[in-house]
Amino acid sequence: MNTKAGVYSVGQVNAYIRNMFTQDFLLRSILVRGEVSNCKYHTSGHIYFTLKDASGTLSCVMFAGRRRGLSFSMREGDQVIVHGTVDVYERDGRYQLYAQEIMPDGGGILAARFEALKKKLEESGMFDEAYKQPVPKYIKTLGVVTAPTGAAVRDIIQIAKRRNPYIQIILYPAIVQGDEAAPSIIRGIRALSEYGVDVMIIGRGGGSAEDLWAFNEESVAQAVFDCPVPVISAVGHETDTVITDYVADLRAPTPSAAAELAVFDAAALKEDIAAYERTLTAAMNSRIRRAADILSGFRQVIRSYSPGLRLRDGRMRLISLQDRLDACMDAAVSDRRHRLELMTGEIAHLSPLSRLKGGYSYISDGHGRAVRSVRDTSEGDLLDIRMKDGTVKAIVREITETADIPEMQEKE
DSSP: OOOSTTOOOHHHHHHHHHHHHHHOHHHHSEEEEEEEEEEEEOTTSOEEEEEEETTEEEEEEEOGGGGGGBOSOOOTTOEEEEEEEEEEETTTTEEEEEEEEEEETTSHHHHHHHHHHHHHHHHHTTTOGGGOOOOOSSOSEEEEEEOSSSHHHHHHHHHHHHHOTTOEEEEEEOOOSSTTHHHHHHHHHHHHHHHTOSEEEEEEOOOOTTTTGGGGOHHHHHHHHHOSSOEEEEESSTTOOOHHHHHSSEEOSSHHHHHHHHSOOHHHHHHHHHHHHHHHHHHHHHHHHHHHHHHHHHHHHHHHTOHHHHHHHHHHHHHHHHHHHHHHHHHHHHHHHHHHHHHHHHHHHHOHHHHHHTTOOEEEETTSOBOOSGGGOOTTOEEEEEETTEEEEEEOOOOOOOOOOOOOOOOO
């Protein structure tokens, strides 16, 4: 046991050094470029290797649980960029790089940082569609976080006003390039969110990877993810891709396209409303006509059961029957009259008066009985002889019988 003050054990020194490494923020997440040497794939699944360059070497290890961060077969002499943590292995008293991701050194340090952050945020779920907010179709206020000068802001304002002259655009003049860009963009996102805009566009015009790098910062990505207002990312040209494109609720290839996506076309909306109005009016008129037809049918049914209508129908049937009865009676009377005339003619033909008119006479005795034979008379009888123009009273003086004269047969 050590009794001298100020003397430390090896373990204490290594622990102290490790604590120093732990408290160094840079060493907690660092990217290192170098050439691979002494690469060994252990049976346990771990990979041990050394990174070297012209100035020195650095021991590295990638544990089996991190092998997902290696997308290629690493070999001696490969130029790579390693993302990981520098820490002290207390037992051996040496530090080494604990690799989390290894990438071929083909796209430079910025590309490596981009891929590393992209992978980290993707694994954390910040790119998940479940967190994407829908962009409202009809908005009144549009927030824009970008530089106050340049083509991007001009294009956004011009296109937004052309599509909807009534849109209110709130611009936060942010720094979009350099060391102050990320904090400025974050302040803009928070300010417009507190203001209460309907949709927010963050972005800038085109530039190099270094110029666009503020939109690849983790702090900016986190601010976009936490923003309660739907965010459209519109950075650079169509071929440019930044981290905010993945985190934002919607990605636009250019600032101009972002304005097209955020602001509805008022003229087209008016045309749509007019078309809907015409369609609705036609549908309403058609429905009214159908209802009127149905109502008319109901009225006809009700009218058919109306007591007044049934009385009128009964009166009409009664009048019709009365007309038929009158016609039948007229026909019967006419027929009877005709028959009576025929019979009257026949009777008149058989009447004694008509015979008198033909030159015959009618003889009756004093008692009014017809004298049809000389045997019905005696000499001295008083007879009445009726002719067509009067009556003669005669006395029988002499009776002479002759042969019977056959009676004339009358035709019916």
